[in-house]
Amino acid sequence: MASQAVTAQSIDFSKWYNEIVYKADLADHSPVRGCIIIKPYGYELWEAIKGGLDRRFKETGHQNAYFPLFIPKSYLEREAEHVEGFSPELAVVTIAGGKELEEPYVVRPTSETIIGEAFSQWIQSYRDLPLLINQWANVVRWEMRTRPFLRTTEFLWQEGHTAHATHDEAEAETLQMLGIYADFAINEAAIPVIKGRKSEQERFPGALRTYSIEGMMRDKKALQSGTSHNLGQNFAKAFDITYVDENNEIQVCWTTSWGLSTRMVGAVVMAHGDDQGLQLPPKLAPYQVVIVPIARNDNERGPVMEAVGRIRAELKAAGIRVHLDNRPDKMPGFKFNDWEMRGVPVRLEIGPKDVQNNSVALARRDVPGKEGKQFVSQDGLAVRVNDLLADIQANMLRQATEFRDANIHWVEDDYGRFREIVADAWAYTWFCGDAECEAKIKADTQAVSRCFPLDQEPGEGRCIACGNRATERAYFAKAY
Numbered sequence: 001m002a003s004q005a006v007t008a009q010s011i012d013f014s015k016w017y018n019e020i021v022y023k024a025d026l027a028d029h030s031p032v033r034g035c036i037i038i039k040p041y042g043y044e045l046w047e048a049i050k051g052g053l054d055r056r057f058k059e060t061g062h063q064n065a066y067f068p069l070f071i072p073k074s075y076l077e078r079e080a081e082h083v084e085g086f087s088p089e090l091a092v093v094t095i096a097g098g099k100e101l102e103e104p105y106v107v108r109p110t111s112e113t114i115i116g117e118a119f120s121q122w123i124q125s126y127r128d129l130p131l132l133i134n135q136w137a138n139v140v141r142w143e144m145r146t147r148p149f150l151r152t153t154e155f156l157w158q159e160g161h162t163a164h165a166t167h168d169e170a171e172a173e174t175l176q177m178l179g180i181y182a183d184f185a186i187n188e189a190a191i192p193v194i195k196g197r198k199s200e201q202e203r204f205p206g207a208l209r210t211y212s213i214e215g216m217m218r219d220k221k222a223l224q225s226g227t228s229h230n231l232g233q234n235f236a237k238a239f240d241i242t243y244v245d246e247n248n249e250i251q252v253c254w255t256t257s258w259g260l261s262t263r264m265v266g267a268v269v270m271a272h273g274d275d276q277g278l279q280l281p282p283k284l285a286p287y288q289v290v291i292v293p294i295a296r297n298d299n300e301r302g303p304v305m306e307a308v309g310r311i312r313a314e315l316k317a318a319g320i321r322v323h324l325d326n327r328p329d330k331m332p333g334f335k336f337n338d339w340e341m342r343g344v345p346v347r348l349e350i351g352p353k354d355v356q357n358n359s360v361a362l363a364r365r366d367v368p369g370k371e372g373k374q375f376v377s378q379d380g381l382a383v384r385v386n387d388l389l390a391d392i393q394a395n396m397l398r399q400a401t402e403f404r405d406a407n408i409h410w411v412e413d414d415y416g417r418f419r420e421i422v423a424d425a426w427a428y429t430w431f432c433g434d435a436e437c438e439a440k441i442k443a444d445t446q447a448v449s450r451c452f453p454l455d456q457e458p459g460e461g462r463c464i465a466c467g468n469r470a471t472e473r474a475y476f477a478k479a480y
């Protein structure tokens with residue numbers, strides 16, 4: 001028990017996070033600065049995230065493709081804001097095969113440029129539009145300060161890239177993909193994210209508009225968990241992505257890009273974890289149920305394992321991801337703590353008495369102690385477990401939503417009060433969107449604008465920072 005304990009969230013959330021990542025077996029340290037090794041348990045969680053998104057992308061007509069890791073450096077220089085935004089973070093290959101390269105290659109920080117170049121070849125006529133491509137890939141951004149999953153030098157993600165005939169179609173696509181991210185986050189990751197538009201200052205380099213989903217973590221900081229950009233015609237002009245319209249006239253395309261990364265793993269950890277460890281939503285958990293057999297000797301072990309084999313097969317057949325913890329050298333108490341740490345939604349215990357009574361014990365991760373434990377019949381167990389998993393999934397979303405709503409406060413015309421709020425919560429307020437106001441707020445409070453939420457009533461008020469007229473409300477919070 002003592003070896004498993006983690007630092008309490010209330011004492012040092014950041015330390016808690018780092019401990020959980022390693023103790024829950026999601027990742028390991030890597031010899032490369034700023035990189036991590038994603039271990040099988042963490043990778044299965046990522047695969048579940050991938051699966052949920054990939055299905056949604058395909059349902060909305062997108063196809064997967066793969067582009068090279070290396071991008072000619074000159075490509076990045078074609079879009080001025082883009083190269084300026086990314087150049088401090090670039091890793092550049094100048095020597096390969098023992099020779100200096102004539103033109104250096106950039107290790108992709110994102111692929112707008114190389115995909116834009118391909119699009120310019122692929123798109124000729126309005127009949128080629130829309131072009132809807134997604135890529136699952138790794139990217140590299142040379143970050144100064146890194147945290148496992150949240151910000152690593154190399155990370156995994158998907159990047160969608162699309163081209164359209166009109167601004168409105170590109171905007172509709174941008175918002176559709178934002179909606180898909182939100183739907184996934186809410187309904188599978190049980191994180192009640194807020195959809196919104198980023199301020200000018202927080203916009204993607206080269207984009208017309210950037211939208212994001214923002215989630216509240218247990219330390220009340222915000223985590224941007226997915227972004228969708230309407231790139232306007234900036235990249236299309238830089239890469240000559242044009243088409244011939246119905247009237248035989250040449251038109252410039254409108255493009256979008258959108259991405260969600262392994263950062264989502266960090267979001268799941270920080271939105272749901274507690275002082276006992278990780279807490280995984282059933283829809284994403286690599287193991288939804290762990291079976292812990294309890295037998296003190298060989299006499300007991302025989303009948304217990306026979307029941308375990310039957311139950312395991314029955315749950316598997318019902319589509320439940322079940323894991324049997326059969327480690328002979330570990331005591332049940334150790335196993336209970338271990339799986340609690342690793343966030344498995346349901347623990348199923350079965351001992352000799354349960355075999356006699358045709359029962360099992362089910363303990364749910366989201367309700368601690370005796371309250372979360374029930375003894376149930378082995379008859380109809382798969383149905384009962386599926387119901388329990390659905391209940392846990394709903395409860396986790398409910399808890400996260402209540403926590404979020406309790407920690408967002410509306411503030412109007414009172415900068416002093418605003419400063420107090422963002423010290424330890426989110427503020428919702430009128431914001432004019434100016435760079436100066438954003439910079440002042442950041443300097444005074446360390447909080448930054450998260451987004452102008454899409455879901456807001458029309459109206460106007462006075463900007464919290466400058467007092468000038470503002471027509472939109474924004475969330476402010478400290479952020480990762």
Ligand SMILES: [Zn+2]
Nearest residue numbers: 432437463466
């Ligand atoms: Zn202002």
